[in-house]
Amino acid sequence: MRPLPPRRPPNPFRSPLRGPWLTSVLGTVLLAGLPVLFVTGLLSYAAYNPDLARINDKTPDKGLLGFYLFSWPTHPYWLYRLTQGVHVTLGVVLVPVLLAKLWSVAPKLFALPPLRSAGHALERLSLLLLVGGGLFEFATGILNVQLDYVFPGSFYRLHFYGAWVFVGALLAHTVLKVPIAVRTLRDRGLRAELRTPLERTRPEPRDPTGLVATDPAEPTVSRRGALGMVGLGSLALLLVTAGQSIGGPLRRTALLAPRGRNPGTGPNGFQVNKTAALAHVRPQDTGEAWRLTVRGNGRTVRLSRAELEAMPQRTSMLPIACVEGWSSGDQRWEGVPLRELAALVGHHTDPPGVFVESLQPAGSFRAVALRANQVRDGRALLALRVGGADLSPDHGYPARVIVPAAPGVMNTKWVRQLTFGATTFTTDSGEPA
Amino acid sequence: MTGRRPPFLSGAAAAGRRLRARLRRLPGFRAVYGESPRHLVALLASFAVCGYALARLLARDWFGVVEWVVGAALLHDLVLVPLYGGADRLLHRAAGAGRRPRSRWRTSVANHIRVPASLSLLLLLVYWPLVSRDVAARYRAATGTSAEPFRERWLAITGALFALSALHLAWTAWRRRRRG
Numbered sequence: 001m002r003p004l005p006p007r008r009p010p011n012p013f014r015s016p017l018r019g020p021w022l023t024s025v026l027g028t029v030l031l032a033g034l035p036v037l038f039v040t041g042l043l044s045y046a047a048y049n050p051d052l053a054r055i056n057d058k059t060p061d062k063g064l065l066g067f068y069l070f071s072w073p074t075h076p077y078w079l080y081r082l083t084q085g086v087h088v089t090l091g092v093v094l095v096p097v098l099l100a101k102l103w104s105v106a107p108k109l110f111a112l113p114p115l116r117s118a119g120h121a122l123e124r125l126s127l128l129l130l131v132g133g134g135l136f137e138f139a140t141g142i143l144n145v146q147l148d149y150v151f152p153g154s155f156y157r158l159h160f161y162g163a164w165v166f167v168g169a170l171l172a173h174t175v176l177k178v179p180i181a182v183r184t185l186r187d188r189g190l191r192a193e194l195r196t197p198l199e200r201t202r203p204e205p206r207d208p209t210g211l212v213a214t215d216p217a218e219p220t221v222s223r224r225g226a227l228g229m230v231g232l233g234s235l236a237l238l239l240v241t242a243g244q245s246i247g248g249p250l251r252r253t254a255l256l257a258p259r260g261r262n263p264g265t266g267p268n269g270f271q272v273n274k275t276a277a278l279a280h281v282r283p284q285d286t287g288e289a290w291r292l293t294v295r296g297n298g299r300t301v302r303l304s305r306a307e308l309e310a311m312p313q314r315t316s317m318l319p320i321a322c323v324e325g326w327s328s329g330d331q332r333w334e335g336v337p338l339r340e341l342a343a344l345v346g347h348h349t350d351p352p353g354v355f356v357e358s359l360q361p362a363g364s365f366r367a368v369a370l371r372a373n374q375v376r377d378g379r380a381l382l383a384l385r386v387g388g389a390d391l392s393p394d395h396g397y398p399a400r401v402i403v404p405a406a407p408g409v410m411n412t413k414w415v416r417q418l419t420f421g422a423t424t425f426t427t428d429s430g431e432p433a
Numbered sequence: 434m435t436g437r438r439p440p441f442l443s444g445a446a447a448a449g450r451r452l453r454a455r456l457r458r459l460p461g462f463r464a465v466y467g468e469s470p471r472h473l474v475a476l477l478a479s480f481a482v483c484g485y486a487l488a489r490l491l492a493r494d495w496f497g498v499v500e501w502v503v504g505a506a507l508l509h510d511l512v513l514v515p516l517y518g519g520a521d522r523l524l525h526r527a528a529g530a531g532r533r534p535r536s537r538w539r540t541s542v543a544n545h546i547r548v549p550a551s552l553s554l555l556l557l558l559v560y561w562p563l564v565s566r567d568v569a570a571r572y573r574a575a576t577g578t579s580a581e582p583f584r585e586r587w588l589a590i591t592g593a594l595f596a597l598s599a600l601h602l603a604w605t606a607w608r609r610r611r612r613g
Contacts, residue, residue, distance in 0.1 A: 117467020135505035152497025161490035168482030
């Protein structure tokens with residue numbers, strides 16, 4: 001009789017697929033995708049012009065992390081629609097890759113001894129920041145696009161600072177692991193493994209990475225099949241999500257994305273970020289008594305909607321593109337260019353930026369500061385009509401701002417006051433309040 | 434690196450080699466630290482970035498954020514992974530897959546449940562707030578549309594995935610029988 005093997009606790013990590021090859025392939029995909037997420041995220045942060053005014057800045061303590069900020073351009077007009085659509089859609093599509101990557105390295109969490117050396121301890125601390133930071137970024141992003149604000153604080157702060165924590169840890173991880181990934185993929189080959197069917201799928205040879213199971217089970221799927229499942233997951237998420245950013249007839253294909261359906265029909269039937277009811281803008285605030293106040297150069301002009309309609313109107317074809325990744329198609333806005341309104345208070349050439357205030361009584365983004373380049377773009381309007389009809393209450397009646405390439409919330413609805421040359425609330429005499 | 438380099442790099446490479454050799458000879462660096470000096474440099478540089486951002490991330494509700502970052506890692510590693518790993522093992526045990534001698538058919542049955550189930554659960558995980566109707570009231574107030582359809586849509590997609598998988602399995606079985 002053979003002697004029984006020594007008893008040891010059953011190792012729960014028995015998948016024969018785990019090993020440096022699988023981890024390297026998944027890591028390489030993430031290494032291609034995460035920088036795109038990071039850069040489009042940084043662009044979105046810059047698109048709010050946080051360095052222009054306190055009101056635009058949810059992260060006044062950003063310090064060096066705002067090193068790259070620049071004036072957000074108005075060309076091409078679809079810029080933010082593209083960058084933010086890519087950011088959100090790619091983030092959603094990478095979820096299965098991230099989960100598979102974490103699954104592939106799960107045994108490392110329980111590796112014994114837990115701390116081999118000072119170096120190992122530091123690396124594990126870094127991995128906590130990497131895994132915790134990564135899951136935090138994906139979770140806050142995915143919750144935010146579904147309006148589920150359960151995270152501890154302002155999304156902008158958490159997602160921006162969290163991104164830097166994640167990327168900081170990712171840098172070290174990349175430096176330390178890329179050599180192993182390159183060696184593994186060179187030695188084992190990508191195509192050879194992708195051609196290996198289930199019958200010939202074997203555990204990888206034991207190696208110092210500690211990923212290969214000590215007591216591997218029989219394989220039930222090839223590595224090709226496992227990667228195929230991850231890819232199928234990404235494809236499924238792409239199909240039920242991308243339509244909300246592409247728009248047109250494809251919008252309806254976004255079956256699970258928050259903005260896969262238009263809220264109505266007709267000229268005002270496109271996506272609404274925030275309804276008038278939610279913003280507490282009441283019909284009596286927007287009726288006959290409504291006046292737009294335009295200030296600047298120490299002057300004040302008050303205009304009724306009829307007076308605004310009597311000014312020369314201009315048409316701009318522009319989309320609404322939200323930080324949540326969805327966007328509307330190009331809408332035909334009609335209204336008065338912001339630079340014409342600047343001229344009313346004496347800024348005839350090279351108008352400055354403008355501080356825009358809404359009737360909305362409370363909440364973030366009830367006021368924003370726009371930069372001079374945004375005011376000077378002739379397509380930037382105080383819009384009165386869209387698609388040939390008056391703006392609906394939910395789209396900002398009696399008047400809203402629309403600026404090419406600006407994030408959705410920078411296009412203030414239910415506008416009450418425009419102060420040219422200001423970046424914050426001012427008193428009647430034009431002094432900062 | 435052993436490949437041939439252009440001559441203008443060889444000076445820098447030689448200097449790098451000399452520096453690495455000197456670091457390697459440092460008495461007991463590896464014995465004390467356990468890893469190479471490069472490892473320490475990479476981690477310290479990374480901690481500088483992380484620390485700078487963490488100080489800001491934790492500036493307001495630090496406990497809430499720590500709870501989220503550490504909680505996310507623990508919830509994933511100690512709850513989510515064992516949960517889906519365990520479910521997968523139960524599925525395979527129920528289907529008799531992975532048993533010796535190997536049965537291609539049993540493995541195939543298990544995989545035809547595994548694939549649609551994992552896709553369906555993935556969609557549920559990502560779109561949980563909408564599918565569960567946790568945010569239905571806020572969603573309706575903000576967008577002016579109802580969050581009602583998301584649950585039905587997820588159920589319909591799940592049904593379609595299982596139906597497609599069953600069709601594929603039936604087709605595989607028919608082909609196998611025809612081949613004998």
